[in-house]
Every structure is written in C-alpha cells, then in structure tokens.
Amino acid sequence: MKRRQVLKGAGMLAAAAVGVRAASETEATAPAATVPAASSPSPPIPVTQRLTQYAASINLADLPPAVRHQGARTLLNWMGCAVGGSRQDAVTHALAAVKPFAGPPQAQLLGRRERLDALHAALINGISAHVLDYDDTHLKTVIHPAASVMPALLALSEHRHIAGPDFLNALILGVEAECRIGNAVYPSHYDLGWHITGTCGVFGAALACGRCLGLSTEQLTWAVGLAASQPVGLKIQFGTMTKSFHPGRAAQNGLLAALLAQQGFTTAQASLEGMDGWAQAASREHHWAEVTDALGSRFESALNTYKPFACGIVTHPAIDAAIQLRNEFKLQPEGIAHVTLRANPLVLSLTGKRSPQSGLDGKFSIYHCIAAAIVFGAARERQFTDAAVRDPRVTALRSRVEVQTDAHVAAEQCDLDVELTDGRRLTRHIEHAVGSVQNPMSDADLEAKLRDLASDALPVARVSTLIDTCWRIESLNDAAAVARAAAA
Amino acid sequence: MKRRQVLKGAGMLAAAAVGVRAASETEATAPAATVPAASSPSPPIPVTQRLTQYAASINLADLPPAVRHQGARTLLNWMGCAVGGSRQDAVTHALAAVKPFAGPPQAQLLGRRERLDALHAALINGISAHVLDYDDTHLKTVIHPAASVMPALLALSEHRHIAGPDFLNALILGVEAECRIGNAVYPSHYDLGWHITGTCGVFGAALACGRCLGLSTEQLTWAVGLAASQPVGLKIQFGTMTKSFHPGRAAQNGLLAALLAQQGFTTAQASLEGMDGWAQAASREHHWAEVTDALGSRFESALNTYKPFACGIVTHPAIDAAIQLRNEFKLQPEGIAHVTLRANPLVLSLTGKRSPQSGLDGKFSIYHCIAAAIVFGAARERQFTDAAVRDPRVTALRSRVEVQTDAHVAAEQCDLDVELTDGRRLTRHIEHAVGSVQNPMSDADLEAKLRDLASDALPVARVSTLIDTCWRIESLNDAAAVARAAAA
Numbered sequence: 001m002k003r004r005q006v007l008k009g010a011g012m013l014a015a016a017a018v019g020v021r022a023a024s025e026t027e028a029t030a031p032a033a034t035v036p037a038a039s040s041p042s043p044p045i046p047v048t049q050r051l052t053q054y055a056a057s058i059n060l061a062d063l064p065p066a067v068r069h070q071g072a073r074t075l076l077n078w079m080g081c082a083v084g085g086s087r088q089d090a091v092t093h094a095l096a097a098v099k100p101f102a103g104p105p106q107a108q109l110l111g112r113r114e115r116l117d118a119l120h121a122a123l124i125n126g127i128s129a130h131v132l133d134y135d136d137t138h139l140k141t142v143i144h145p146a147a148s149v150m151p152a153l154l155a156l157s158e159h160r161h162i163a164g165p166d167f168l169n170a171l172i173l174g175v176e177a178e179c180r181i182g183n184a185v186y187p188s189h190y191d192l193g194w195h196i197t198g199t200c201g202v203f204g205a206a207l208a209c210g211r212c213l214g215l216s217t218e219q220l221t222w223a224v225g226l227a228a229s230q231p232v233g234l235k236i237q238f239g240t241m242t243k244s245f246h247p248g249r250a251a252q253n254g255l256l257a258a259l260l261a262q263q264g265f266t267t268a269q270a271s272l273e274g275m276d277g278w279a280q281a282a283s284r285e286h287h288w289a290e291v292t293d294a295l296g297s298r299f300e301s302a303l304n305t306y307k308p309f310a311c312g313i314v315t316h317p318a319i320d321a322a323i324q325l326r327n328e329f330k331l332q333p334e335g336i337a338h339v340t341l342r343a344n345p346l347v348l349s350l351t352g353k354r355s356p357q358s359g360l361d362g363k364f365s366i367y368h369c370i371a372a373a374i375v376f377g378a379a380r381e382r383q384f385t386d387a388a389v390r391d392p393r394v395t396a397l398r399s400r401v402e403v404q405t406d407a408h409v410a411a412e413q414c415d416l417d418v419e420l421t422d423g424r425r426l427t428r429h430i431e432h433a434v435g436s437v438q439n440p441m442s443d444a445d446l447e448a449k450l451r452d453l454a455s456d457a458l459p460v461a462r463v464s465t466l467i468d469t470c471w472r473i474e475s476l477n478d479a480a481a482v483a484r485a486a487a488a
Numbered sequence: 489m490k491r492r493q494v495l496k497g498a499g500m501l502a503a504a505a506v507g508v509r510a511a512s513e514t515e516a517t518a519p520a521a522t523v524p525a526a527s528s529p530s531p532p533i534p535v536t537q538r539l540t541q542y543a544a545s546i547n548l549a550d551l552p553p554a555v556r557h558q559g560a561r562t563l564l565n566w567m568g569c570a571v572g573g574s575r576q577d578a579v580t581h582a583l584a585a586v587k588p589f590a591g592p593p594q595a596q597l598l599g600r601r602e603r604l605d606a607l608h609a610a611l612i613n614g615i616s617a618h619v620l621d622y623d624d625t626h627l628k629t630v631i632h633p634a635a636s637v638m639p640a641l642l643a644l645s646e647h648r649h650i651a652g653p654d655f656l657n658a659l660i661l662g663v664e665a666e667c668r669i670g671n672a673v674y675p676s677h678y679d680l681g682w683h684i685t686g687t688c689g690v691f692g693a694a695l696a697c698g699r700c701l702g703l704s705t706e707q708l709t710w711a712v713g714l715a716a717s718q719p720v721g722l723k724i725q726f727g728t729m730t731k732s733f734h735p736g737r738a739a740q741n742g743l744l745a746a747l748l749a750q751q752g753f754t755t756a757q758a759s760l761e762g763m764d765g766w767a768q769a770a771s772r773e774h775h776w777a778e779v780t781d782a783l784g785s786r787f788e789s790a791l792n793t794y795k796p797f798a799c800g801i802v803t804h805p806a807i808d809a810a811i812q813l814r815n816e817f818k819l820q821p822e823g824i825a826h827v828t829l830r831a832n833p834l835v836l837s838l839t840g841k842r843s844p845q846s847g848l849d850g851k852f853s854i855y856h857c858i859a860a861a862i863v864f865g866a867a868r869e870r871q872f873t874d875a876a877v878r879d880p881r882v883t884a885l886r887s888r889v890e891v892q893t894d895a896h897v898a899a900e901q902c903d904l905d906v907e908l909t910d911g912r913r914l915t916r917h918i919e920h921a922v923g924s925v926q927n928p929m930s931d932a933d934l935e936a937k938l939r940d941l942a943s944d945a946l947p948v949a950r951v952s953t954l955i956d957t958c959w960r961i962e963s964l965n966d967a968a969a970v971a972r973a974a975a976a
Contacts, residue, residue: 093751093753094753097751098607101608119589159588193768226733233717237759241755245714249718260733265585265730267728267729268725271724278681278724282770
C-alpha cells in the first residue's frame with residue numbers, strides 16, 4: 001500500500017511537471033489512501049470480500065421459508081411481465097438489431113418462438129420483462145430486483161444445467177446483493193442520475209450466475225469487478241425504449257462477468273469500495289454497513305413487492321378502493337352519480353390528466369384509473385389500451401369523478417366516496433394499498449396477474465403449466481423447465 | 489418544461505409522504521430545470537444535437553490533409569498493437585468465455601486465425617489492442633482514442649461494406665467526438681475514478697459506426713443516448729486484465745448502440761448534457777464548449793500521439809537519449825564505464841526498480857530501460873520480456889547506470905551522460921521526447937513499431953501488406969481489406 005501511495009503522488013506531480021495531467025495513466029493508477037472525490041472515508045471492512053464470501057456460502061436449505069417463498073413469488077411475477085411485454089416495439093427492435101450477430105439457439109425468448117444464444121437472450125428477455133413497468137420493486141431503493149437477475153439466470157439455466165433449488169438460491173442471492181448495494185449508495189447514486197435498476201442489477205446478475213457456475217470466492221470477486229466496470233442506465237432515458245434496455249443489458253453484462261471470471265479474467269479485489277472503484281465513481285455517499293450487516297439473517301429480498309396495477313404507485317390506493325367497492329356492492333357504472341377521491345396532492349400532480357386520449361395517457365389520469373377500475377374491476381395492461389381509454393362507459397363515468405387533494409393524507413392512503421343514483425353513499429378508506437409491503441398481493445393475485453399478462457402470447461394450458469412450474473421451482477430437477485414453459 | 493418541474497417537485501413530496509423516496513420511479517423522472525447534482529448549470533446549447541448534426545455532416549473531402557494523414561497513422565499504430573497483443577492471456581481468456589455464445593464468423597480476430605460475429609470481434613480485438621498499454625494517446629485527457637473506435641469500426645466493415653474514405657472519415661469523427669467529450673468532463677470525470685478511455689470511447693464507437701450505417705441525425709442522437717447509458721471502466725482495474733476489457737466492451741457497446749438506433753430504438757434527446765444524463769451522473773464539471781466550439785475547424789484528432797517505447801511515458805526522454813547516443817556513436821555496452829541520468833524526481837518514484845526480476849518489472853525500472861535501449865537500440869515489447877531483463881549484457885550495464893533527480897528538470901525532459909571506458913564523455917539533452925506532440929514519431933517509426941509488434945503473429949510479407957493497406961486507406965474500395973490483412 002505504501003508504494004502505491006507514492007506512485008499516486010508522483011503521478012500528480014508528473015502531471016504538473018509535463019503539463020499533461022495523466023500522461024502516466026498506466027503507472028499512476030494504483031489505489032491511494034485517500035478518496036478525494038467521495039464524501040465517506042474508505043470503509044474499515046472489505047465490502048467486496050464479505051459479499052463474495054457470503055455469495056459462495058449461501059445455501060437454500062438455510063434460508064427461512066418466507067424468504068424462499070418470496071423468491072418463488074418474484075419468479076412468478078417476473079415471468080408474467082416477461083411474457084406480457086414480449087410483443088412490444090422495444091423487444092422487436094432490439095431483436096432485429098442483434099439477430100444477425102446471435103450465436104447458437106441456446107435460450108428461449110419468453111412469450112415468443114425464437115431462441116438465441118444465452119447472452120443475447122438475457123438482453124432481449126430483460127427488455128421484455130421491464131418494458132411494461134409492471135415488474136417487482138424494492139421500495140427502499142426503487143430497484144426492480146428481478147429485472148437483471150432473472151433474465152441472466154434463466155438464460156444460463158438453458159445453457160448449463162441448474163437444479164431448481166440452486167436456481168432459487170442464486171435468485172435470492174442476486175436480489176439480496178443488488179438491493180444491499182443499492183441501499184449503500186441510495187439516494188445519492190439515484191439522485192446523480194443513475195438508473196439504479198441497471199447499475200446495481202448487474203451485480204445481482206453477476207453473483208447469481210457466478211454462484212450457479214460454481215465460481216470460487218476469488219472468481220466471484222472478479223465477477224463483481226467486471227460488473228462494477230459495466231454499470232448500465234441513466235434516468236434521462238425514462239419514457240424511452242432505452243429504460244427497458246437498461247436491465248436487459250445489465251443482465252447480459254452480469255452473465256458475461258461471471259463467464260469471464262470463470263476463465264480467470266482478473267480484476268481488482270475491492271471493486272465496490274476501493275479507491276477509484278464503483279462507489280467512489282458513481283455515488284457521493286456510501287453506507288457500507290447496508291451491504292455487510294446481518295448477511296444471512298436479515299433479508300432485503302423478503303421486502304420485494306409486486307404491482308397489482310399497471311400504472312404508477314400513486315394511483316394504487318384509489319384503484320384498490322374502487323375495485324373493493326365495485327366487487328362488494330356489484331356496482332354498475334350507470335348506477336353511479338358521482339365519485340369523489342380525497343388523496344395526497346401528489347396524485348393530481350402526477351396523474352391529473354382530465355381527458356386522456358391514449359392508453360399511455362390513461363396511466364397518467366387518476367380519473368381514468370378510477371373509472372376503468374369500476375367498469376372492468378381491474379387496472380391491468382388491457383385497461384390502459386387506447387380502446388379502453390375511449391370506451392364510452394369509461395369516458396362517461398370518468399366525467400363524474402372528482403378529486404380533492406389534502407396534504408394530510410399520506411400518498412399511500414386515500415378515501416373514496418361513491419354516490420349512487422339511488423341515493424346511497426358508499427365509502428372506503430385505504431390505509432395501505434394492495435401490493436405494498438404491509439398489504440402484499442396474495443399468491444392468487446399474482447397468478448391472476450400472470451394469467452392476464454400471458455394470455456395473448458400463450459395458450460391457456462401453457463399458462464397454467466408456467467404458473468405451476470414457477471411454484472415448483474424448489475423441486476425442479478432442471479430449472480430450464482421454467483423458460484421452456486414460457487415458449488410461444 | 490414547467491409541467492416537468494411540477495412533476496419533479498411532486499415526486500419528492502411523494503417520497504416524503506409515503507416514506508418511500510421513489511415509489512413513482514416511472515412518473516417522476518422527466519427532466520427539471522435545475523441540476524442539483526452537477527456543479528455547472530445546464531448548457532445554453534444543445535450539445536448532443538450539435539454533435540450529432542456534425543456527425544451527420546462531416547466529410548473526408550473537407551478535412552485538412554494533415555488530419556486525414558493523422559487518421560491513417562492512428563489506424564496503422566492501432567493495428568500493430570492489436571496484432572501484437574493477440575496472444576496475451578486477457579485475449580485468450582475472453583475468447584474462451586464468449587466463444588460458446590458467438591454468432592456467425594463475420595469478422596477477423598486480428599493476429600489470430602479465428603473469426604467471430606462482429607459484436608464479439610469488437611470486444612476481443614479491443615482487448616487485444618489495449619492489453620500492452622502501447623496504443624495511441626490523446627495527452628490532454630489520457631484517452632486512448634483508437635481503443636474503442638477502431639475495433640467497432642473494423643468489425644462493422646467486415647459485416648457491411650464500407651469504402652476506405654468512409655471508414656477513415658468515421659474513424660476521425662469517432663476520435664474527434666470522444667476526445668471532445670473527454671475534454672468537457674476532464675479532469676473531474678477521471679478523478680472520480682472512471683477509466684476515461686472506455687467511458688468516452690463508447691461515444692466515439694457509436695458515432696463512427698452510426699455514420700457508416702448511414703444513420704439520420706435523429707438516429708445518431710439515439711446512438712449517443714444508448715452509448716451514454718453504457719459507460720465502461722473504472723481506474724481501480726488498472727493492473728488487471730479488466731483494464732483492457734474496458735475499451736473492448738466500449739467498442740462492442742458503441743457498435744450495439746448504432747445497430748439499435750438503426751432499428752428505431754429510442755432514447756432521450758440530450759443524453760450527454762440533460763438533467764439525469766451522462767455528464768451529470770459521471771462528472772462534477774462540464775465544459776460544454778469543448779464539445780461544440782470550432783467543430784470542423786479545430787481537430788483534437790490531429791493531436792493524437794503514439795508511444796515509441798513499450799513502457800510509461802516518464803521513461804521516454806531517457807530512452808530517446810540513450811538510443812540517439814547508441815546509434816550516433818555505435819556504442820557497445822562493454823565500452824561504457826558509467827551512465828548518469830539527470831531527470832525529474834518522478835522518474836525514480838514511478839520507475840525506480842533497481843533490480844527488476846521480470847519483464848513487467850523492467851517497465852518500472854529506469855535502469856533497465858536505459859540499459860536495454862543501449863544494448864538493443866529499442867525499448868519495445870521484446871525488450872521487456874523476462875529473458876531481456878535477465879540478459880547478462882543488460883544486467884551488467886544496468887549496474888553502471890545512476891539516476892540523479894532534479895525537480896527543475898521537467899518530466900518530459902532529461903540529460904543523459906555516458907562515460908566510455910576510453911575516457912570519452914558523451915551527453916545528450918532531450919527537450920521533447922520522441923512520441924510527444926512536439927516531436928512525433930515519424931511514419932517510418934510507426935512502421936518499424938508495427939513490424940516489431942506483428943512479427944510473431946504474421947509472416948513478414950503479410951506484415952508489409954498490412955502496412956501498405958493501412959497507408960492506402962483513402963483509396964481502398966473495401967475497408968475490410970485492413971482486417972483481412974491482419975489474419976494469422
């Protein structure tokens with residue numbers, strides 16, 4: 001370490017001396033003792049090493065049943081999103097771009113007929129599963145945890161045999177690692193502009209794949225190093241196709257990182273926390289205990305949540321209330337005189353479109369969300385088509401919805417009042433909307449969501465097989481059965 | 489713009505309200521007017537747009553002859569490095585990792601027999617050409633300009649016909665763009681830990697390939713956006729195989745970005761300079777005029793430099809002096825009583841190894857550099873093998889080399905005194921070492937460097953063809969002839 005400090009100091013001197021700051025790029029690059037660009041000192045604990053030791057040692061049999069079940073739920077929810085997004089333009093455009101370069105047909109494109117080499121399949125399936133913005137969310141960091149881990153792991157499972165329990169173990173490991181790394185740099189990293197799903201997801205994909213490849217702790221360290229050198233994603237791309245490219249490419253990068261590490265492709269030892277490493281470059285704050293504390297006893301992966309509705313979370317309390325009242329009182333839109341929502345001001349700021357014209361517009365219209373929820377009893381992708389937004393029953397009811405904002409109402413809560421034409425008044429208070437950590441979607445809800453997402457791409461019997469295969473992940477001899485069940 | 493500010497503000501309110509900062513990741517993401525994380529305000533000029541307009545309009549015929557000739561020199565120097573590095577472990581390990589996934593044999597691995605699909609060929613050739621740390625350098629930013637542009641462009645030229653003049657035009661464009669972007673964020677970006685060759689190189693590769701694919705200005709904007717979302721490289725990886733992975737993967741990312749953009753894969757419009765864009769995320773300073781000023785009349789690409797010696801730049805003045813004296817006075821090591829170097833203190837700090845034991849050690853020993861230069865008349869790769877470091881004539885002379893440091897001597901200068909056994913004293917002052925901007929390597933020097941690098945991998949006649957093909961780039965009907973000339 002001492003010699004390296006000298007080198008660094010000398011490098012800076014050289015810059016001044018020759019009028020060329022870094023003519024000695026090769027030489028003056030070893031870690032020094034100080035971290036001038038970061039707000040926190042170097043951590044007293046070897047973060048990368050602790051994480052890779054954990055990755056090498058985690059075993060499904062030691063994990064609490066609730067954590068394992070959450071893993072299966074994450075798998076099932078993600079598969080629905082992947083199949084449901086498989087016909088989107090972002091997917092077909094990306095497929096057209098990479099197809100001339102693709103290798104052997106090793107891995108299935110979910111919800112489609114094509115097979116690609118595992119690296120490209122990870123990319124395309126990653127785009128497919130994120131393109132609807134309907135996948136799982138780690139609410140503390142807004143990471144979509146399965147987004148990068150699942151496509152990498154699933155593609156690998158078709159290239160190299162992975163038993164179901166090993167697959168689930170690796171999935172949980174990948175989610176755990178990326179969420180902890182996310183916690184360590186959140187919110188600074190996110191505020192700088194990074195799309196945290198892709199920039200942290202690459203670590204999850206690398207470790208999950210590395211574990212399934214049987215990498216040693218040293219090789220896992222290299223996989224982390226190669227992941228650190230390949231972050232993907234900027235928030236400026238939100239609203240464009242490139243948002244869903246981020247987790248897809250992060251999945252591909254993570255898989256590549258593990259494959260390279262397997263061949264002995266070397267990296268630094270402390271790529272996460274070291275001088276000139278990932279966290280110094282990409283975040284101003286580093287809460288390293290978030291990565292290393294209680295590894296093996298506290299599980300971020302258990303906090304994963306799933307969206308019941310295909311629109312922004314801010315609308316979910318109102319939709320939840322509307323569906324509850326509709327189902328309990330068999331509401332017909334024609335029988336409703338007036339609907340009043342009392343909610344946080346955020347609801348109108350984010351989703352205040354009075355007269356949405358397209359399906360996408362509908363996601364930003366709380367009026368449409370409530371009307372569609374009452375008319376259809378759901379707020380899934382098919383409630384946000386252009387046709388649904390123009391449906392006469394929906395537009396008629398929409399015009400009778402009013403929103404009152406109140407800063408004292410928390411954004412995850414609401415009160416919905418429905419006044420019927422027969423004079424009755426129905427009300428519903430939502431404390432925690434369905435899909436939140438406190439009020440999670442049931443397993444049956446997740447199945448219904450998958451059925452809805454997959455029904456255009458897969459026959460009904462195939463959808464049932466897919467659901468069954470996901471739930472049986474712990475007993476599968478070959479995890480690739482999951483991918484095969486999602487072939488169109 | 490006004491509505492977007494409201495959204496952003498609302499998003500932050502939401503975070504406070506629900507105790508979940510970014511539950512509305514999808515919604516609260518549009519650019520706002522302020523850039524809280526960056527030190528400079530949003531630029532008054534649309535940087536990405538100006539750059540892509542330039543990229544769409546640059547024409548070889550309009551470029552000064554010196555700029556075009558520098559482009560040919562960049563090509564020739566890079567080809568030598570790529571062939572010379574083709575047997576290194578980093579190359580063989582990476583090839584072993586990706587081969588099972590590779591597509592059709594579209595593009596040549598330089599200095600080798602294998603052909604891979606163009607995307608993977610860009611990766612492997614990028615590793616090969618950077619692994620010796622012997623490639624070209626833009627001294628203002630320490631970017632190795634050809635490192636990411638060349639492998640992408642060369643692989644594309646074998647997949648899709650590119651005429652020689654279009655190839656050279658695109659190479660110059662790519663180098664120009666990445667160096668200007670580098671200037672805009674240097675030194676902050678580099679100081680944060682990013683390996684600027686990979687993080688800026690991806691833009692050069694994307695624009696060069698995009699131009700050769702005939703992309704519109706809008707498509708070039710998407711290529712830049714996809715490049716921005718895929719920076720590669722951290723300085724912590726210096727000294728490991730992953731350093732050379734960086735430009736290779738950046739080349740692959742840039743090529744992929746252009747291919748996706750060609751298919752209509754959308755991104756933001758201002759991915760470089762916008763809120764939550766690349767520069768905000770990856771640098772604290774943004775000198776945007778460096779990108780946009782005098783485009784088409786001032787050429788960063790003309791400032792490219794080439795290393796005559798296969799070791800750190802700090803040793804180059806002494807090696808230059810030693811070779812000059814050796815050649816002029818026909819020095820024999822046995823006839824030398826004593827050698828004294830007077831140089832900047834940096835020389836000993838960085839390269840002070842008295843008794844190097846390996847070839848790599850030799851690069852960090854000024855004593856070996858001087859002795860080898862006198863014994864062999866060169867300081868190329870073969871002067872830094874284990875055998876060269878242990879050569880008895882070299883070790884004997886090395887023990888008679890002394891270094892005196894003087895902070896008043898600039899790092900790019902030196903004085904070398906050689907005392908002969910017959911009593912004569914020879915001295916040489918170096919003001920600017922060969923290879924500097926002020927004293928560039930001659931075309932003949934570059935040819936000799938390539939011959940030396942390529943001679944193990946290619947037959948002599950093939951090497952001559954390769955050199956000839958590089959110099960004739962402007963008149964080639966098919967630029968792929970360059971890659972074919974480098975097949976083993």
